[in-house]
Amino acid sequence: MKLCSQNRKPEKYKQTEAMFYRRSYKCVYLKSIAIFVVVLFVLSVKPGFLRVPSENHHPHRFIKSFPITTTVNITPKVITIFQTINYKDKYCVLYYLWDYDSEFATMKNAVTLVLHASPTHLKHLEAQIRSWTGPISVAVFVPTPEDTQIRKSGIRVKAIFSAIRKLEKRLLAIQNDRSQIALHVFFEKKGTSECPTLNISRNFDLEFPVELDEMEHFTLPVKLYPINAGRNIAREGVMSDLFISGDAEQVYSDGFEKVMSMIGAELIIKQKRKVALVHRRFEVADNVELPRNKAELKKLLANDSAVPFHKFVYPIGHEIRYLDDWLACPDDIYNAVIVPYNNTLWEPQFVAANNIETPFHDERFPYRFKSNTHLAVLLCYHDFTFAVVDNIFSVHRGIKYNQTLENEFLYTYGKRNGLHQIFNIFNNELNETYPASKVDQCGTLWFDVPQNVTLKSNCTS
Numbered sequence: 081m082k083l084c085s086q087n088r089k090p091e092k093y094k095q096t097e098a099m100f101y102r103r104s105y106k107c108v109y110l111k112s113i114a115i116f117v118v119v120l121f122v123l124s125v126k127p128g129f130l131r132v133p134s135e136n137h138h139p140h141r142f143i144k145s146f147p148i149t150t151t152v153n154i155t156p157k158v159i160t161i162f163q164t165i166n167y168k169d170k171y172c173v174l175y176y177l178w179d180y181d182s183e184f185a186t187m188k189n190a191v192t193l194v195l196h197a198s199p200t201h202l203k204h205l206e207a208q209i210r211s212w213t214g215p216i217s218v219a220v221f222v223p224t225p226e227d228t229q230i231r232k233s234g235i236r237v238k239a240i241f242s243a244i245r246k247l248e249k250r251l252l253a254i255q256n257d258r259s260q261i262a263l264h265v266f267f268e269k270k271g272t273s274e275c276p277t278l279n280i281s282r283n284f285d286l287e288f289p290v291e292l293d294e295m296e297h298f299t300l301p302v303k304l305y306p307i308n309a310g311r312n313i314a315r316e317g318v319m320s321d322l323f324i325s326g327d328a329e330q331v332y333s334d335g336f337e338k339v340m341s342m343i344g345a346e347l348i349i350k351q352k353r354k355v356a357l358v359h360r361r362f363e364v365a366d367n368v369e370l371p372r373n374k375a376e377l378k379k380l381l382a383n384d385s386a387v388p389f390h391k392f393v394y395p396i397g398h399e400i401r402y403l404d405d406w407l408a409c410p411d412d413i414y415n416a417v418i419v420p421y422n423n424t425l426w427e428p429q430f431v432a433a434n435n436i437e438t439p440f441h442d443e444r445f446p447y448r449f450k451s452n453t454h455l456a457v458l459l460c461y462h463d464f465t466f467a468v469v470d471n472i473f474s475v476h477r478g479i480k481y482n483q484t485l486e487n488e489f490l491y492t493y494g495k496r497n498g499l500h501q502i503f504n505i506f507n508n509e510l511n512e513t514y515p516a517s518k519v520d521q522c523g524t525l526w527f528d529v530p531q532n533v534t535l536k537s538n539c540t541s
């Protein structure tokens with residue numbers, strides 16, 4: 081690991097496995113935040129178990145119990161009854177609607193890709209399984225089933241339910257019937273009632289044929305998508321020792337998971353270092369193919385067909401120094417280079433240990449209100465260092481030149497509704513919990529981007 085750029089003590093990781101899936105990338109367009117919607121699922125009755133959090137809800141401790149599913153034969157249909165589980169008294173979760181195949185459930189050193197999604201974003205899973213070589217745990221937010229009895233929304237329930245089942249069949253075909261993905265579904269718990277059971281017919285997709293592409297016709301926009309509950313629920317479904325919390329639309333470069341797994345196995349698992357393995361993110365123009373490796377990326381950067389992520393709309397959140405060094409380093413050596421944590425607006429995405437030491441997302445932060453950024457702040461307070469891994473990266477399709485109206489709407493809406501008060505609460509908690517030296521080192525979280533941001537220039541690791 082290089083300790084700042086001047087103190088190079090590299091441990092070199094050669095890429096040993098050269099074989100990865102061949103990828104065929106479809107254009108993945110960032111869709112408007114979508115959200116909404118409904119429930120249910122189908123599922124063939126799989127052997128195996130539901131893993132259920134203990135009653136007090138310790139996030140990463142699972143009790144392996146017998147399935148909380150029952151199958152009833154109401155001729156001619158086979159119905160599976162799923163018990164949903166209370167999550168922090170706010171949501172009901174159907175864990176493991178899809179479960180990993182044992183091959184993926186037992187990859188200890190693998191990096192599990194943790195995703196949250198609305199039903200319209202589920203279509204991105206197909207691209208994910210073509211490039212991600214480890215397990216994937218995804219939480220899908222749907223409307224509360226009771227609600228769906230109202231008016232036409234019963235149709236939405238059926239549509240989503242059906243589309244999820246259909247997607248499952250398609251993905252299993254691509255993966256030769258090995259399931260790489262664990263999928264959990266959650267919805268808002270309304271009122272004081274218990275979390276319901278859901279009766280799902282196994283062949284729902286045949287009864288109500290709907291494609292994922294049509295999802296938008298069946299979804300409702302909701303103002304505030306519970307993004308962090310989704311991230312945390314999906315993280316509960318991580319079985320490996322390493323994870324990365326990402327976005328469904330993001331596409332990872334060749335070998336990303338294998339390289340992270342190799343470096344993570346050494347630094348995080350073996351040496352037990354508290355390090356977050358960060359990667360560089362880029363935006364790529366609509367009219368070029370997505371780069372699969374650094375050589376391809378360099379060509380696109382050279383003519384501005386690719387730019388560092390959010391370069392035009394929010395550079396302070398994503399800029400990582402030493403880009404030139406990173407571009408220049410040899411292609412087959414994977415260092416993790418420590419970068420200073422000098423900016424609480426920085427929003428790194430990282431691989432970290434899936435254990436109690438890595439904080440969960442704070443669910444008090446709503447969508448678009450530093451829902452991810454605050455986690456980096458917490459990592460700093462928890463004595464993590466941040467190290468940028470050479471050669472691997474991720475890309476988003478489309479270069480963003482302007483903030484979307486949607487973003488601005490959410491921001492204004494949230495502010496009007498006092499959602500930014502969480503910032504004061506959070507900062508005060510940090511101030512009360514940690515010594516002044518730590519507050520000085522790691523800083524506080526800003527709501528608005530200050531006019532003059534002073535970045536600390538010292539290497540503080």
Ligand SMILES: *[C@@H]1O[C@H](CO)[C@@H](O)[C@H](O)[C@H]1NC(C)=O
Pocket residue numbers: 152161277278279
């Ligand atoms: C689900 O099925 C069970 C057993 O057949 C039945 O008792 C229950 O009322 C059903 N629930 C719903 C919501 O249909």
Ligand SMILES: *[C@@H]1O[C@H](CO)[C@@H](O)[C@H](O)[C@H]1NC(C)=O
Pocket residue numbers: 368369379380383385
């Ligand atoms: C930029 O370079 C890429 C790769 O060499 C090429 O495919 C693309 O057409 C170029 N774009 C422009 C605008 O020159």
Ligand SMILES: *[C@@H]1O[C@H](CO)[C@@H](O)[C@H](O)[C@H]1NC(C)=O
Pocket residue numbers: 399400401419420421422423426535536537
């Ligand atoms: C840290 O500070 C430097 C300027 O001194 C800046 O270029 C860089 O983007 C900052 N953040 C990170 C994560 O490197």
Ligand SMILES: *[C@@H]1O[C@H](CO)[C@@H](O)[C@H](O)[C@H]1NC(C)=O
Pocket residue numbers: 481482
């Ligand atoms: C971005 O917004 C500005 C001002 O609102 C506008 O003038 C400009 O054309 C927009 N750029 C793009 C690429 O949409």
Ligand SMILES: *[C@@H]1O[C@H](CO)[C@@H](O)[C@H](O)[C@H]1NC(C)=O
Pocket residue numbers: 507508511512519524
């Ligand atoms: C932290 O708390 C101390 C004493 O309680 C106070 O003087 C200081 O201003 C606080 N700092 C911040 C950044 O809130």
Ligand SMILES: *[C@@H]1O[C@H](CO)[C@@H](O)[C@H](O)[C@H]1NC(C)=O
Pocket residue numbers: 531532
């Ligand atoms: C920002 O920094 C510049 C240069 O340091 C200074 O002249 C200016 O007054 C500052 N603006 C604000 C709003 O603090």
